[in-house]
Amino acid sequence: MSEFALIERIRARARTDKSVLLGIGDDAAVIQPAPGLALVATTDSLVLDRHFRSDWPAADIGHLAAAVNFSDLAAMAARPRWALLALTLPDADQAWLDGFLEGFLSLCHQFDTCLVGGNLSSGPLNIGVQLLGEVEPGRMTRRGRASPGDWLAVTGTLGDAAAALALGEKASVGLRQRLHRPTPRVAAGQALAEQASAMIDVSDGLLADLVHLLAPGQGAELKLADLPCSDVLEQAMPDLDTRWPLQLTGGNDYELLLTLAPSRLTEAEAACADLGLPITVFGRVNSGGAIECRQADGSLLEMPRGGWDHFDPR
């Protein structure tokens, strides 16, 4: 297929709405933002053998490419609206593109997001997504805005995706689903905008993202026994000495990590209950400058090295 036949294939499947003044097919897209709202913009790329393997189904890769970007907007309490897709493909493989689009556009449509433009190049597989959303200017949830004494909480459960990676072929379908098809917490992000003092999504690993969430000089105390854990993970890794380090440092969960003034916890729990999504308090912000992980007996867990760095050759 030619470049332009591929673009036409994408255009035919992309939905549009009245905010899209000009979608796929010109030099740029033209959209009409809602009056009074601020625009929220993120971009995240997926690279072969870093973020996915070539034997993954194309639809899973499409889902993941969209999900990591929706997760960034969720962490800002933004409502996603428009996407652009920059694909660098080794060849014009129509079947692969169709599978990719199925996964990518399903998630876009689930969140009422229109694909309005993009770019196609040939070269080593690289998937760049730009996602635009909207938020009331006063409602965005920023990093570094917690106060000492705030609760530390997370949506859903932690560690499934990292366990799927660690166990490889031995991982259960439930664990692998969390790695290949993560659920960005878009509704929860917006629902928690009022209650959260700071928010981030857990992409690099809990401890690494916590460091980015806290303001300079702040610290936190974590109760490891309170870390939320899925049934499938508990079954796959009953040993806490294996599981806790993985829950603390494994990335790709795409849950929301947030801080809450104690007075806002009940409201936050109610907001999440409305969405059928658990929210779990597992620690507290302090001004101590360090992150301490307490085991069930009160002793400190020796700190595992935290998080994913793209240029750290571990």
Added chain:
Amino acid sequence: MSEFALIERIRARARTDKSVLLGIGDDAAVIQPAPGLALVATTDSLVLDRHFRSDWPAADIGHLAAAVNFSDLAAMAARPRWALLALTLPDADQAWLDGFLEGFLSLCHQFDTCLVGGNLSSGPLNIGVQLLGEVEPGRMTRRGRASPGDWLAVTGTLGDAAAALALGEKASVGLRQRLHRPTPRVAAGQALAEQASAMIDVSDGLLADLVHLLAPGQGAELKLADLPCSDVLEQAMPDLDTRWPLQLTGGNDYELLLTLAPSRLTEAEAACADLGLPITVFGRVNSGGAIECRQADGSLLEMPRGGWDHFDPR
């Protein structure tokens, strides 16, 4: 350097303005669009050995990555405002990044555009840029809106970049400058918004982009002797049989190709004269469905195959 040290290096150099509510350093950027304007969004990627060679200076690569995106906004008559940068780098090469940023940010600052966010990954070199701009909803210049009888015109001159590619080491500095450091016609795009009936930037080649500019069923007659040619190109390629095909099919000029109702030509020429940029009429739109290229003696040039297709293995 770590991923986060590199990000800090980029953040330290990025300018900001009061439209940027939240720039580099959170899950997403938050910006405040001007009331009443439409948002224009484009994304274009550069891939090693497709769009540039590894022996190019990093500053030239940075300039080009920005320029191709500014050119897309120019073709919509939009005012550029905010950029995001998704870099996939094989290693954390600080000197390369500094050079790249010098070229990239110089062009951004020249056009009052703030770098507000992005993404860093490791992998085969891939440079993804997203550029956002603004336009009055009624003023955007779209493809496919010409009428039969409209003049066909282009800013600047055509063929320098293609000649630099064709001549390689033998190309003059002037020609190579046009390939490595193209000038996006941002001011001209906005100045021509009222006069142009349709507009596109010449990235793939004049004939290929003309096909995209015209509405289905439309055609055009071109007078090859009127194609605007730079002095350096005339010097390097005096033979018209070599030069015309290259001016017709070579890409990477990033001039604006536009159509004009005959009554608007004088205004368009005045608008470009104010900017010190020539605009040249070299043909006319018709309803014949074909593109005919007439030589000085009135005979038709046999049509060279047009344009660049990323998935066409020529």
